[in-house]
Amino acid sequence: MKKIPFLKPNLITLDVYKEYIEEIDNTHIYTNYGPLNNKFEERIIEEYFDNLGAVTTVSNATLGLILAISQMKRPKGKYALMPSFTFSATPLAAMWCGLEPYFIDINEDDWFMNQEQLEEVLNQLGDEVAVVVPYATFGNYLDLSYYQKLHESGIPVVLDAAPCFGTTYNGQHIGQGFKGAVVFSFHATKSFGIGEGGLVYSQDEELIKNIRTAANFGYYGKRESITLGINAKMSEYFAAIGLATLDVYQEKILKREQLYNVYLEEITNAGLFEQGWQVQKTRGKIPFQFFSILCPKDELNTYYLKKLEEKNIQAVSYFSPACHQQKQFLNCPYSDLSITNEITKRVLSLPFWEDMSRDIVRYIIGSLIS
Ligand SMILES: *Cc1c(COP(=O)(O)O)cnc(C)c1O
Secondary structure, eight states, X not given: OXXXXXXXXXXXXXXXXXXXXXXXXXXXXXXXXXXXXXXXXHHHHHHHSTTOSEEEEESOHHHHHHHHHHHHSOTTOOEEEEESSSOTHHHHHHHHTTOEEEEEOBOTTTOOBOHHHHHHHHHHHGGGEEEEOOBOGGGOOOOOHHHHHHHHTTOOBEEEOTTOTTOEETTEETTTTOSSEEEEEOBTTSSSOOBSOEEEEESXXXXXXXXXXXXXXXXXXXXXXXXXXXXXXXXXXXXXXXXXXXXXXXXXXXXXXXXXXXXXHHHHHTTTTTTTOBOOOOOSBOOOSSEEEEOOTTOOHHHHHHHHHHTTBOOBOTTSSOGGGSGGGTTSOBOOOHHHHHHHHHEEEEOXXXXXXXXXXXXXXXXXXX
């Protein structure tokens, strides 16, 4: 078998996006919330959020997180509460806003932030909490009713939903109706990949207006900075790719769902669950980005990664090391992280791309146990 890469990002091709790009040649508008950008946003609100709430594009999700946290954090707050089991962009965004990340454990089954533990830390820290930043782990559908209440009680919530664009439950998009901020990434490795890009959604239109203002040097209407701004705008070229991607995205989600199910079938057939392997408990329709699995308790993912490498299979281990184990965050406070510590020892992220065949999946699963 020749080398099996971890991902094969498969972005939209010229023949599909050409008609959108050509509009730029006609309008001579290249950025600054131009017509393609605005059309892209309108289509997203209409096609993905039932015309509820508002969105604004950003040049990447990290800047989206920074802007949302910066606009929403409580002025006297010091800490940004978040899971340690997330991508480093989440704590980095908090640090760019002058906050200290405070790490919370995750649940054993769905790998979302543990809300009971969060509640305890919220009580302990009181006014020192600036913002809460949950993460919708690996695109899984997170029910936001608890966070909606928290947000309404005065503790701002920014959801890192980077891999979740297109995640739905009973036809409702993740984040829909949420009054905090929801941040999505359109990085090439995400399922809705356009190269670099992102989006912030909220039911709170005033909040989206403020984030949009901050993403354009703090300008609103005239060239005067009225808030702590930066340049985080999406260019018309990326918006063109985004529009063309919307045309095919439902197909892409379907392919990814089907591949996920092929993985589940092959894992079941190979008897891995009986041997103590575990997968994430998921809910809803998810545009899977890769396939995550835990090796049996008391075994190590590093052993299996090496085994796969010997078979020419490229796998990784998101998110191991977890954030609290990384140099930049070693001094950050945290609560009991026993589940995070356990999962980071066991988690493997297996190859995943649209059009991957069952034979390859079988070969990967077979390589884990042979
Ligand atoms: C990809 C990702 C980000 C960063 O997104 P960019 O668009 O690359 O800045 C942030 N958080 C999580 C959880 C991610 O998976």
